[in-house]
Amino acid sequence: MIVLFDTNVVLDVLLKRDPHAPAAARLFAAVERGGLGGMIAASTVPTIYYLAGKAVGARQAQAEVQRLLKLFEVAPVNRVVLEDALRLRFPDYEDAVVHEAARHAGADGVVTRNTADFKRATLRTYAPDELARILQISPGI
Numbered sequence: 001m002i003v004l005f006d007t008n009v010v011l012d013v014l015l016k017r018d019p020h021a022p023a024a025a026r027l028f029a030a031v032e033r034g035g036l037g038g039m040i041a042a043s044t045v046p047t048i049y050y051l052a053g054k055a056v057g058a059r060q061a062q063a064e065v066q067r068l069l070k071l072f073e074v075a076p077v078n079r080v081v082l083e084d085a086l087r088l089r090f091p092d093y094e095d096a097v098v099h100e101a102a103r104h105a106g107a108d109g110v111v112t113r114n115t116a117d118f119k120r121a122t123l124r125t126y127a128p129d130e131l132a133r134i135l136q137i138s139p140g141i
Helices: 007-014 021-033 044-056 058-071 079-088 093-105 128-134
Strands: 002-005 037-041 073-075 109-111 124-126
Touching (some): 002 007, 007 037, 021 128, 073 093, 093 109, 109 128
Parallel strands (some): 002 037, 002 109, 109 124
């Protein structure tokens, strides 16, 4: 299974945001071990760098982005993705872009804490704890 990680899930891990970080970190570990295919949208990378830079400083933000680029495939965000996202009429355009980047890149789903904004999704959406349960990733891992 290949899933695209929404920006909020990535930030949960990088910024250790409780109570969300543990489930998201288990999914990162599954990607690292090869038990789960992981992607992030190209548009997520500069957002992560900017927000992480404000929270932990530029040097740490750069290190975290480098780590993400080693761990995840990057789903392109191009004109087709952006136009298709507009047609979805999601409540949040950024979520539509994430969805369409995932769809165009061949992902099976999107993992997000914001599943309510993905009601128009054609891909399966998962909350991090839900996907960890489906994949039988225990909290001890």
